[in-house]
């Protein structure tokens with residue numbers, strides 16, 4: 029069973045960059061994303077918010093394939109800054125998974 | 130046949146509500162020549178001022194001594210026409226109401242001939258009853274300008290102050306050594322960010338300064354007698370001293386008991402699984418990062434609806450099916466308190482709120498919003514799949530399903546699991562035996578009507594307020610205690626109360642005191658008295674509601690309800706079947 033990572037949860041909570049609290053899970057972003065992955069961005073953000081680090085790691089290829097085109101945030105009714113959130117995730121993975129800094 | 134009477138009969142069109150389906154002229158004609166009927170006519174709107182004035186004039190002019198109005202439900206206009214009768218110098222209990230709308234025209238819209246026949250039967254029954262009426266007077270009780278308030282939680286304290294401000298003398302009785310109730314243990318409370326102990330301290334200052342309030346702590350009610358307007362209550366004070374208080378009304382604010390989970394229910398019993406109350410205390414006492422077992426607290430899981438909204442099952446045969454109302458507010462507010470502490474100490478704490486529905490209704494929604502945007506994670510659970518709490522060493526694990534991830538299961542490692550336990554009715558057997566306030570199916574004291582009469586009980590002169598009546602937030606508790614104050618003031622400030630005389634009456638010749646009526650009476654209104662050598666039943670006028678369960682059980686036909694006497698009922702039946710055709 030996937031476990032919640034206290035570390036990821038805390039990192040998300042304390043960050044000014046990642047903010048998906050306003051997301052109401054309508055799925056518009058997923059529908060308009062040109063990459064067409066089911067996971068981007070709605071479900072991915074829920075994994076991040078809840079702190080399911082393993083699930084996030086499983087999706088590293090998706091996170092890096094995002095075009096940062098902003099189609100999603102342009103259409104998001106809750107004004108979630110999605111590309112900014114993706115950038116935060118990449119930074120977190122670079123530091124914690126690839127040991128880059 | 131009883132003595133000759135002079136009865137006026139008025140049949141109402143109700144602007145068509147009745148006359149579209151019942152031939153009201155035919156109804157009025159049918160009884161016009163009855164022996165005791167002096168006048169029988171119709172009105173377009175009987176309740177209109179003009180029609181009332183015409184009836185008043187006619188009652189006076191023709192010296193009528195009985196009145197029958199066939200119109201809408203008595204629930205709508207009985208008091209209108211009682212008032213009108215008095216204005217026409219006719220005793221109000223000699224007016225009889227016949228329901229020709231709700232019980233006839235509205236239910237027989239497809240059969241005018243049949244409805245008209247039925248209308249005549251109903252009217253004849255009304256006339257027969259009217260023929261046997263006697264003038265009655267309301268029972269006037271003088272009320273004492275003093276109130277007993279039982280239970281000095283926030284609800285009781287607040288009620289005491291406002292009653293005293295009205296000029297009534299108030300005795301405030303608290304069982305514990307200290308007044309305040311649960312508010313003493315709730316730490317900072319939402320949504321106003323007031324400390325429970327401060328709220329209590331402020332109320333207590335006002336109470337101690339008020340010359341009209343007498344507060345007794347470590348005190349309990351031991352007996353009660355009398356009835357509305359004039360109760361005698363004995364109260365035991367510390368040191369086994371007993372005082373006797375004479376009061377006009379009693380306000381019961383005995384509060385609630387927090388639900389105690391069963392062993393293993395959401396990990397209850399394991400170290401680190403605590404009720405919300407204890408967590409609030411931890412927050413109130415924290416002067417740095419939260420610590421548990423010598424370690425800083427990093428992850429907290431909150432489980433909502435513990436002991437509330439339960440479903441019936443084998444492990445829970447008697448579920449608390451109601452919502453406890455305060456806990457969504459209290460728990461989301463606790464989330465914001467934890468955010469504040471986080472800001473202060475710089476030590477992040479992850480919060481997982483496992484809820485069923487967030488019921489931060491009305492103006493409380495911003496609290497939830499603040500909790501959520503502050504970073505608390507909300508995960509919804511379904512009663513068929515409640516969260517599971519397990520322990521390994523001192524590590525607590527909560528397993529849950531996240532419905533926003535399509536029901537994917539996840540595991541949360543938590544340092545503390547906080548249970549938002551609901552409200553239960555307080556165990557209060559002694560008091561319940563004394564006051565006999567009916568309880569609702571949830572076990573709280575029962576009001577007469579949740580919306581229309583929310584603080585009155587079936588016992589006249591006894592009011593309920595705060596969480597004793599049902600789960601409430603602090604603001605709701607205070608609102609209900611002020612409602613009880615308004616009702617109590619309305620009763621006592623006038624100095625007297627008029628009660629319906631339509632109550633039980635014992636025939637002292639026939640009664641042989643068998644006690645059957647006493648057993649049947651749900652209001653305790655019957656007593657045994659001695660009249661000379663003989664023991665008979667006696668009806669306490671101020672307590673009898675005229676409900677009548679005593680009547681059919683009497684083996685000697687010795688007890689009757691005034692206004693619904695056997696001779697009246699028999700006459701009504703005879704009259705209504707007078708014109709029935711036998712096929």
Ligand SMILES: Cc1cc2nc3c(=O)[nH]c(=O)nc-3n(C[C@H](O)[C@H](O)[C@H](O)COP(=O)(O)OP(=O)(O)OC[C@H]3O[C@@H](n4cnc5c(N)ncnc54)[C@H](O)[C@@H]3O)c2cc1C
Nearest residue numbers: 280282283284304310311318319384385459595596602603
């Ligand atoms: C952990 C927790 C957190 C809460 N947080 C919030 C919040 O944030 N916001 C909010 O609005 N509400 C909150 N509440 C709810 C709030 O505390 C209650 O609504 C309020 O305290 C109810 O007051 P009360 O006077 O009706 O009842 P109580 O506080 O129960 O007072 C009843 C009093 O009657 C006394 N009594 C009982 N029986 C007798 C008897 N036979 N004779 C004499 N005395 C008797 C008791 O000793 C007690 O002092 C919280 C409650 C809890 C438990």
Ligand code: SF4
Nearest residue numbers: 061094095097098100
């Ligand atoms: S920014 Fe990324 S997630 Fe958003 S639409 Fe473009 S590719 Fe998809």
Ligand code: SF4
Nearest residue numbers: 051052054055057104
């Ligand atoms: S469009 Fe915006 S609100 Fe809708 S799911 Fe995507 S991020 Fe959430």
Ligand code: SF4
Nearest residue numbers: 141143174176200201
């Ligand atoms: S008395 Fe009743 S039935 Fe007659 S007009 Fe008034 S409301 Fe209608």
Ligand code: SF4
Nearest residue numbers: 434437452453456457
């Ligand atoms: S107020 Fe909230 S936590 Fe409390 S019983 Fe109702 S839904 Fe459950």
Ligand code: SF4
Nearest residue numbers: 640642643644646683
């Ligand atoms: S049941 Fe009848 S006979 Fe018996 S005590 Fe009551 S009134 Fe008297």
